[in-house]
Amino acid sequence: MTDTSNATQAPLAIIAGGGSLPFAVADAAMRRGRPVVLIGLRGWADEAVIAHYPHRWIAVGQGGHLMRHAREAGARDLVFVGSLVRPKFRSLRIDWATLRILPALYRIYRGGDDRLLSGVAELFAQHGFRIVGAHEVAPEILIPAGKIGTLAPSARDLADIARGLELLRATGPFDVGQGAVVADQQVLAIETVDGTDGMLARIAELRERGRIPRDKGIGVLVKAPKPGQDRRIDMPAIGPRTVEATARAGLAGIAVVAGSTIIAEPVEVARAADAAGLFVYGIEQGA
């Protein structure tokens, strides 16, 4: 874990979406003695918190501004981290540098999520930058194996987790989302373009309408990386809001793959899980 090369001591540019994760990554890099510059995505990055760091602002779609800011800061390594809903293509504020690569971007945009993200990484690589995974500079943001908080999954929950993982392995080749909800062996939902939060909101609404044939407190949100997923920019992630949405969906808990999932605000996640009576569980790799 000790970085001794000069290259890693060059500034790190952190392109910051919403939530607290960009700052957790910045803190982790700085603890290792590496200078950082945060490039906030306007409308997403937290203005109050980013003010405590060296920072600049761009709008989503301003790839040229991004590269100029990073170069001015002397950064060659870029980390993309934080929440960002896939934007409407027409609402992007496209700058000139981005405009030149627009046909390529648009082709990528129309692909599945996997292609979108790895395509973007490749475009920056062509301009001399290197995309680094947030977990590579800050491994402490990865969820460990075992329970977070007080509660652990029951035998029934563990069986639901196993079925969820099996399902996600089957849907993986189709570039579908990273999550599913399984309750007492029945698959209640599979994440697609709606995202984890959208899927959980759907469960809450269906339960409200009596369409969920399971009692409250039964069922697990299972998340796992897609096979072949570009982990530099698209790791599964959970945070306090995931816990709240899972509680609203009436489930027993959350299970994610340890070491392959980012956890935002782990202390707050544990507190929220305990308060809601949910478990949050890191599944041992290869389990």
Add this chain to the structure above:
Amino acid sequence: MTDTSNATQAPLAIIAGGGSLPFAVADAAMRRGRPVVLIGLRGWADEAVIAHYPHRWIAVGQGGHLMRHAREAGARDLVFVGSLVRPKFRSLRIDWATLRILPALYRIYRGGDDRLLSGVAELFAQHGFRIVGAHEVAPEILIPAGKIGTLAPSARDLADIARGLELLRATGPFDVGQGAVVADQQVLAIETVDGTDGMLARIAELRERGRIPRDKGIGVLVKAPKPGQDRRIDMPAIGPRTVEATARAGLAGIAVVAGSTIIAEPVEVARAADAAGLFVYGIEQGA
């Protein structure tokens, strides 16, 4: 197709949910010279239309009444057909005969959809009845191969249909729903407990919010029977409302497996498809 045995000339009891299908099945049976009695599910079966047939009424959950009505009419064969949303267990109006089998019913109810339906069939079988598939007494309600209406799928649509079928084969072992939406090779949604209409409404809503990375007019609703599905009581079905919901979701059309899917009001489906500019397509078995 000619029925010469006496047994098939005994009255057929058609347990009728919503929509026009129960009456299409009744008409088809009568055309073959078989008497029918319709047992309408109150709140679901069409009161105005059922009045033209020999009929009785029950509430959902009144298995005892159902068996008594069928026996009084001299019917041993039961057909369950028509729309019926999976009811809230607590809202069922349970009669005495049903009450006796309630623990068994509840165990079945908590299983996946497949187990629910085949379990119900088995319970009636234990009382001397035989569950018959609507398509067995009325094969004309099955969708034929090829297009319904004027439009046919494009090459891109056919590729989306192939991917949808492949996905449904992969999710089949998990007892997930019978449908998916694929647009330009990307899986936009997989049907689970929300049903086809719920899934299409979700696509419409996500499109409204700019979360669907495909233009309107691209994408196909693909439906196929689950492997091992009990076709006596749970065939995939489409009707004019499916066409309307598909149009609202901004898709190009609907593809279902020919000979394994029920089509309600085929003339109206063709008219609605032409009006909306959609294709409705029966996929050749084994394709």
